[in-house]
Amino acid sequence: MSDLPFTLDQLRILKAIAQEGSFKRAADSLYVSQPAVSLQVQNLERQLDVPLFDRGGRRAQLTEAGHLLLNYGEKILSLCQETCRAIEDLQNLQGGTLIVGASQTTGTYLLPRMIGMFRQKYPDVAVQLHVHSTRRTAWSVANGQVDLAIIGGEIPGELSESLEVIPYAEDELALILPVFHPFTKLEKIQKDDLYKLQFIALDSQSTIRKVIDQVLVRCEIDTRRLKVEMELN
Structure with missing residues (x-):
């Protein structure tokens, strides 16, 4: 048979x-x-x-x-x-469950509004949001634990051939100073001036912090000389 x-x-x-x-x-x-x-x-x-x-x-x-x-x-x-x-x-998106992964920043500030808009258009689709680090979220997509993910920064290099990455949006990173700080009156800040400042930064393992450090290195700024007084997660 x-x-x-x-x-x-x-x-x-x-x-x-x-x-x-x-x-x-x-x-x-x-x-x-x-x-x-x-x-x-x-x-x-x-x-x-x-x-x-x-x-x-x-x-x-x-x-x-x-x-x-x-x-x-x-x-x-x-x-x-x-x-x-x-x-x-x-x-037809008239049922089922969509599992979305997100890194900490996108999951906290970007995804809730996007999911709300999606649910208004497709009320019969249940949405689950899983928020973790960028690395863990990328691996969750690769392992099939989530359907898609929106993260900030780059995926781990070892997953570059396993995942399809589609740029979704660009965000602006800025140096924030008190309104009374003398640098606010300058049109441009010189590299050496940054070494005189005291910084509050995200912790060194966060994706955004890594992106900032990469930009600083490309601008030939020695991140080891920056005075980071406090790190936030």
Whole structure:
């Protein structure tokens, strides 16, 4: 016996014969010829190596094997219909669950508003938001634990070929000073002036802090000379 000894069409024919009580009425209900129905039943019986109908009476009667196959066949056909509806709902975004990953900053400040707008447009789609570090979030996408993620900064290098990265938005990073600070009156701040300041910065492991440090290095600013008085997570 092969791994798949019957087809969905054969199960539909079996169900129709059981419902209609005859091969002819089953053929009419399925809009096919009676010989085509008879041939499919013969092929099915040969593939399963058991008789499915008792052909001695006027009405097509299922054998014990026929009743067994009909019972499972109806479940299979019902599951196929359910699968098609689920796929259609997913395509139309009329159901299901969307699992979104986010890094700390995007998950705190950006995603809540975006999810709210999405839910207004697709109220039947449940949304789960998982907020972790950029690295952990990227790995969650790679491992299939979340459907998509919106993060700030770059993904880990080892995942560059495993994930598709689509730039979504740009954000501006700025140096914030008290209004009374003398540097606020300057049009430009020189690199050496930065070494005179005392900084409050994000902790060294945060994505934004890494991005800032990369920019400073590209500008030939020695980050080791910057006076970071406080780090925030």
